Amino acid sequence: MMKSRLKAVVAIGGALMAIALALRVSASPPQSALRDPWLPDDLRTLASLQLDPSRPRPADPSNAYEASGNAASLGRALFSDARLSRNGRVSCASCHQPNGQFEDGRPVGLGIATGTRRTMPVMGASGAPFLFWDGRKDSLWSQALGPMEDAAEHGGNRVRFVRIMQANYATQYAQVFGPLPAMPALPTDASPLGTQEERAAWAALPSATREQVNRVFANMGKAIAAYESRVRYGPSRFDRYVGSTLAADRRGQDVLTAQEVRGLRLFLGKGQCITCHNGPMLSDQAFHNTGIPPLNPARPERGRADAIPKLLRDEFNCLGPFSDASPEQCAELNFLAKDDPAHLGAFRTPSLRNVAERAPYMHAGQFATLTDVVRHYAKAPPAAIGTSELAPAGEAPGSRQAIRLSPQDVEDLAAFLGTLTGTIDQPR
Structure with a gap:
């Protein structure tokens, strides 16, 4: 039906x-x-x-904050913040350079290490049903999260990101999403995708804390998307x-x-x-x-053949718990061709x-x-x-x-x- x-x-x-x-x-x-x-x-x-x-x-039903000017202001600040990287020297703007074509002119991206794919510009991305060269993300906000934890790009982890938000962006965050959760006992580093020690620290966190961290992390992506969606081709x-x-x-x-x-x-x-x-x-x-x-x-x-399994198990996809869309609004994901040999x-x-x-x-x-x-x-x-x-x-x-x-x-x-x-x- x-x-x-x-x-x-x-x-x-x-x-x-x-x-x-x-x-x-x-x-x-x-x-x-x-x-x-x-x-x-x-x-x-x-x-x-x-x-x-x-x-x-085009409106993204999975991001209820994309039209918010306050969200875009926060996102612009996060886009240029090199503290959101393991070495403190890489930001979104390092590869997506605002004074150029919002890319870096390199054959493959260079973050804290050398990547394997060409940097894509952000213009027009808000209207795309799938992001990255292989389409492993299905929204602009979810796409923004990927490089932040990628070992060759920002190399960070989501608990450290939340600590940075608490220390530097609490007021701006509250203007858009409400007050940051207290979470006073967070470890320095923890992530389900990080090093062995970071994964162990993540597993040791209470499930409610992990959910709060993930919510703040998702909201960071939604703020960055609110900014990026305003960058357009003329x-x-x-x-x-x-x-x-x-x-x-x-x-x-x-x-x-x-x-x-x-x-x-x-x-x-x-x-x-x-x-x-x-x-x-x-x-x-x-x-x-x-x-x-x-x-x-x-x-x-x-x-694309390897990207589809990643997309389907991504907790930050349109059907995931941090999406603002109702399931019927996730048409691309609901009717995704999973086994097409052309992929x-x-x-x-x-x-x-x-x-x-x-x-x-x-x-x-x-x-x-x-x-x-x-x-x-x-x-x-x-x-x-x-x-x-x-x-x-x-x-x-x-x-x-x-x-x-x-x-x-x-x-x-x-x-x-x-x-x-x-x-x-x-x-x-």
């Missing part, structure tokens, strides 16, 4: 969006006088990709081009060069980029195996917003330039693990056709991707 109801809601929502786009396109002035005329189907697609800053942020040259095209503004189309427009046509057409990079965030928020070479050829990562070696589709500013590329920085990325998709090599979705040239057609691009096509498509760079809007 619930699944059929969910499908009905999704179908109705999709139909309404399609109607709105159709009305928008049909109301557009004639294309005949434009420098770059487009067919009606292309106009509808372009309209669906345009970023609308006035569109409200419109790009591409968005201005789409607006001008829909308004039949010939001069406005000059915001893109002829080469960039050729690249856009390739993006929508034989480049097949639109298959996965769609919607205003230019991501389908899904997971795909596209034959990206592994960081360690001897041990290729299993990607093996699959990674999340990243947003292409501001992509030209975020080299290197892929989940471990395997490609240095956007041209390298486009060439990879045209080459379509076999996957090191699992099965690539890409169809190599010469193979019998399957669910996808081979991507055939000339050297000039590759350059044009890479040039178009540079038009997707816009501002980053963040709280002041």
Whole structure:
């Protein structure tokens, strides 16, 4: 019953969006006088990709505090607090740098040790159903907790975090979540995920104390998410081009060069980029195996296949005791495909917003330039693990056709991707 109801809601929502786009396109002035005329189907697609800053942020039912300004202020402070790390030198902002693209420009992240995955920016993350490259978290607040206890990132533990909150953030915390629990006899360090000594100290705590610690830890994530959800992409040259095209503004189309427009046509057409990079965030928020070479050829990562068991047993997921959602609001988790063979070696589709500013590329920085990325998709090599979705040239057609691009096509498509760079809007 619930699944059929969910499908009905999704179908109705999709139909309404399609109607709105159709009305928008049909109301557009004639294309005949434009420098770059487009067919009606292309106009509808372009309209669906345009970023609308006035569109409200998607609400996260598992975080009742995301809209709170006080929560966002607390979250911003926590985001930049290096005390929330084992060595006192790593904060969220160390990798998600606010003066850049909210990432670090490294092939893989560097916290208290070297990680194995590329840092993803926080812009647009509040609308994603799953977070991290493998989707092992299902909310922005739960995602914020992962690095804090990860041995290679912050390397901290949740009891130490609570002690820091008691010493430094009691007033701010109380303004959002109510007074911090007293918990006077906490050990210095304790965690279910830490060292052997920390796990033993955690097990020795009364169950009520463990629950209180977990609640404060979860609320820290919810505050950080309230801040991060306010960090958003601003419109790009591409968005201005789409607006001008829909308004039949010939001069406005000059915001893109002829080469960039050729690249856009390739993006929508034989480049097949639109298959996965769609919607205003230019991501389908899904997971795909596209034959990206592994960081360690001897041990290729299993990607989404290994993430799903972690997600399901995570006490901080949407269905967990620290979520503010009702079970029926956790649709993605309730109807999660658990044994799909396509998950093996699959990674999340990243947003292409501001992509030209975020080299290197892929989940471990395997490609240095956007041209390298486009060439990879045209080459379509076999996957090191699992099965690539890409169809190599010469193979019998399957669910996808081979991507055939000339050297000039590759350059044009890479040039178009540079038009997707816009501002980053963040709280002041």
